[in-house]
Amino acid sequence: xxxxxxxxxxxxxxxxxxxxxxxxxxxxxxxxxxxxxxxxxxxxxxxxxxxxxxxxxxxxxxxxxxxxxxxxxxxxxxxxxxxxxxxxxxxxxxxxxxxxxxxxxxxxxxxx
Amino acid sequence: xxxxxxxxxxxxxxxxxxxxxxxxxxxxxxxxxxxxxxxxxxxxxxxxxxxxxxxxxxxxxxxxxxxxxxxxxxxxxxxxxxxxxxxxxxxxxxxxxxxxxxxxxxxxxxxxxxxx
Numbered sequence: 001x002x003x004x005x006x007x008x009x010x011x012x013x014x015x016x017x018x019x020x021x022x023x024x025x026x027x028x029x030x031x032x033x034x035x036x037x038x039x040x041x042x043x044x045x046x047x048x049x050x051x052x053x054x055x056x057x058x059x060x061x062x063x064x065x066x067x068x069x070x071x072x073x074x075x076x077x078x079x080x081x082x083x084x085x086x087x088x089x090x091x092x093x094x095x096x097x098x099x100x101x102x103x104x105x106x107x108x109x110x111x112x
Numbered sequence: 113x114x115x116x117x118x119x120x121x122x123x124x125x126x127x128x129x130x131x132x133x134x135x136x137x138x139x140x141x142x143x144x145x146x147x148x149x150x151x152x153x154x155x156x157x158x159x160x161x162x163x164x165x166x167x168x169x170x171x172x173x174x175x176x177x178x179x180x181x182x183x184x185x186x187x188x189x190x191x192x193x194x195x196x197x198x199x200x201x202x203x204x205x206x207x208x209x210x211x212x213x214x215x216x217x218x219x220x221x222x223x224x225x226x227x228x
Contacts, residue, residue, distance in 0.1 A: 032213035043116070043202055043219035044155070051213065090154050098145070098168025098211045102154030 002027040002093040004074075006103035014111050019063075019078040021106050023091030026072065033074040034092040034100065035065055044090065050074060061085070086110045114139070116205050116220035124226045125193050133188040133223045137205030143167075144186040145217060146178060149200040161186055162209025190225075198227045 007022040025031050032051050036044040048059025055067040065076045074091060091103045117136045125131050137144050143162040147155035157170035161180035175191045184205075190197055204217035 034212070036219075041221070043221045044204075044217075045219070046216060049216070092154075092212075094212045098160040098209075099157035099170060100147075100155075100212045100217065101157070104152070104154050 002029070002031055002095050002101050004033075004091045004093045004101065004103040006089075006091050006106050008106055009104065010107045010109065012109040012111060013081045015083055016080050019076070019081045019085065019108065021076040021089050021091075021108065023074045023076065023103060024072050025074060025091075025093050027093060027095060029095045031093045031095065033065075033067060034094070035059065035063070035074075035076050036090045036092060036102075037061075038088040038090065038105075040087075047076070047089075081108075081110045083110050083112070116203055116218055118201075118203050118220040118223050120223060121221070122224045122226075124228060126228055127193055127195060129193050130189065130191050131193060131225060133190075133201050133203075133225070135186045135188070135203030135205075135220060137184050137186075137203075138218055141205035141207055141218070142184055143206045143209040143215065144180055144184065145204045145206070145212075146186070146188050147202040147204065147219075148172075149202055149222070150196075151199070155202055158188070160209070160211070167209050168211070193227045195227050198225060200224050 034049045035047040092100045145160040146158040149155040159178045160168040200222040202222045204219045206215040208215045
């Protein structure tokens with residue numbers, strides 16, 4: 001079975017500051033890891049995904065994440081936060097099956 | 113190109129009633145998945161359908177059922193509604209049916225179901 005734990009249900013950063021959203025995974029098989037973003041009253045949009053290969057994954061909107069097997073982590077970062085980044089962020093994991101297993105989400109607040 | 117479309121956007125039902133939610137996938141996508149997102153939680157997998165056949169099912173009671181039509185659109189049915197069924201129901205489509213590791217999911221904006 002695969003699961004993810006997102007550390008911190010709420011994160012607040014100043015505009016222009018580094019964004020760091022934490023995700024740790026548990027998987028009995030090589031994991032496929034994802035970050036999704038959800039804006040209010042909208043569905044989920046894929047930011048980036050890790051399957052195999054390069055451990056540093058670049059996504060849309062300037063986000064990137066690094067797969068660290070030794071730490072079972074897949075943290076999401078962005079060098080400089082923008083007001084438009086305020087949203088709910090979900091880490092997810094899947095294996096060979098048909099389900100994406102999501103974390104509980106982290107709400108990102110960006111202050112001026 | 114149109115994305116995944118879901119209808120209705122909002123719905124209010126009474127306990128014990130039945131509800132049908134509808135989803136149209138992105139043109140060319142053959143697989144549809146359904147997820148339930150309770151307020152304050154991440155989405156939970158309910159079903160995946162590919163070529164009209166159920167490929168995967170999450171840990172949901174038999175009150176939940178779905179089907180996929182020849183045009184690849186899908187319906188999610190929930191019988192005997194409970195207060196706990198209140199949630200945002202998300203539909204996602206993908207090109208093929210291998211699962212999200214191989215065929216990325218594209219989500220619709222969801223149907224907000226309120227059970228009173």
